[in-house]
Amino acid sequence: MAQRYVRVQNLEGQIYYGLLQLSLKVQLLDAPPWLQGQLTDLTLEPDSYQILAPCAPSKIVAVGKNYAAHAAEMETEVPPEPLIFLKPPTSVIASLQEIQYPHQSQRVDYEGELALVIGDRAADCTPEEAQMKIWGYTIANDVTARDLQRKDGQWTRAKSFDTFCPLGPWIVRELSPGARLQTFLNESSTPVQSASIDQMVFSPDFLVSYISKVMTLLPGDVVLTGTPFGVGPLKIGDRVRVEIEGIGRLENTVVARN
Ligand code: MG
Numbered sequence: 001m002a003q004r005y006v007r008v009q010n011l012e013g014q015i016y017y018g019l020l021q022l023s024l025k026v027q028l029l030d031a032p033p034w035l036q037g038q039l040t041d042l043t044l045e046p047d048s049y050q051i052l053a054p055c056a057p058s059k060i061v062a063v064g065k066n067y068a069a070h071a072a073e074m075e076t077e078v079p080p081e082p083l084i085f086l087k088p089p090t091s092v093i094a095s096l097q098e099i100q101y102p103h104q105s106q107r108v109d110y111e112g113e114l115a116l117v118i119g120d121r122a123a124d125c126t127p128e129e130a131q132m133k134i135w136g137y138t139i140a141n142d143v144t145a146r147d148l149q150r151k152d153g154q155w156t157r158a159k160s161f162d163t164f165c166p167l168g169p170w171i172v173r174e175l176s177p178g179a180r181l182q183t184f185l186n187e188s189s190t191p192v193q194s195a196s197i198d199q200m201v202f203s204p205d206f207l208v209s210y211i212s213k214v215m216t217l218l219p220g221d222v223v224l225t226g227t228p229f230g231v232g233p234l235k236i237g238d239r240v241r242v243e244i245e246g247i248g249r250l251e252n253t254v255v256a257r258n
Helices: 068-073 127-133 146-152 156-160 204-212
Strands: 005-010 015-020 026-029 039-044 049-052 060-064 083-087 098-101 108-110 112-118 134-141 165-172 180-185 193-196 222-224 232-234 239-244 248-256
Touching (some): 015 039, 112 180, 112 239, 127 134, 127 204, 134 204, 134 222, 134 248, 165 248, 204 222
Parallel strands (some): 060 222, 098 248
Antiparallel strands (some): 005 049, 005 165, 015 026, 026 039, 060 083, 108 232, 112 134, 112 222, 180 239, 239 248
16 A cells, blocks of 8 residues: 555644554655655654545645536536646545535535645646656545636635545545546445546646646645536535545545534
8 A cells, every 4th residue: 555644633732743554553754755844753643643635735736627528517618728827725634534515506516626736836837847746646536616606707615615625634645647536425435426537638747747837836835727528516415525546535524504
């Protein structure tokens, strides 16, 4: 199994980066791994930490309509160049934390996505350079208030509610190019989304290069690479699970926002 890089909080509230062992102990690093964090001889026992989102991005840059079948289901064309938008860092939650359904919306959708974690400052990169800036891969759910997205005509409100960016549970450094992404609701074993990540219109290297020509990406920043066909609504009480082969599963339940 690939190394699983996690970010955790101990019972005293201190935050660490580390490696999740098969025993579920976490071997601690002395810094984020993309900032040359080194393994220490400290470990946390399985019952002595809570798993957090695996990085703390300064920004999340997301890409719309990056799978042709999803663009078609939205009754739009694939854009001629990547369509990018931002989600705020305050939208991030970890696996097993709760998605809060906001009272302003009557239609909140899941969007399972591959997330890229940037390891090195990236400005004005070629696709070849961009490839070196991608430190690893994790899973995201680009939760979207679809009715507000349509109503507002731009996407900030719809994409930015607190808890609208489940991320994790951990980062792996390598990913098979044909890895399958699947989203499941509740107890169903039939996925509502199922695609191979190589069906993306614009590749991860191209996306990071493109974004880096607009804004500097910093270590720990996250790029969401778009959702495949099959987006649909969440209800209060639902459990949504996004799986990517070779990474793992990101699972969250939906509650009403107070
Ligand atoms: Mg999306």
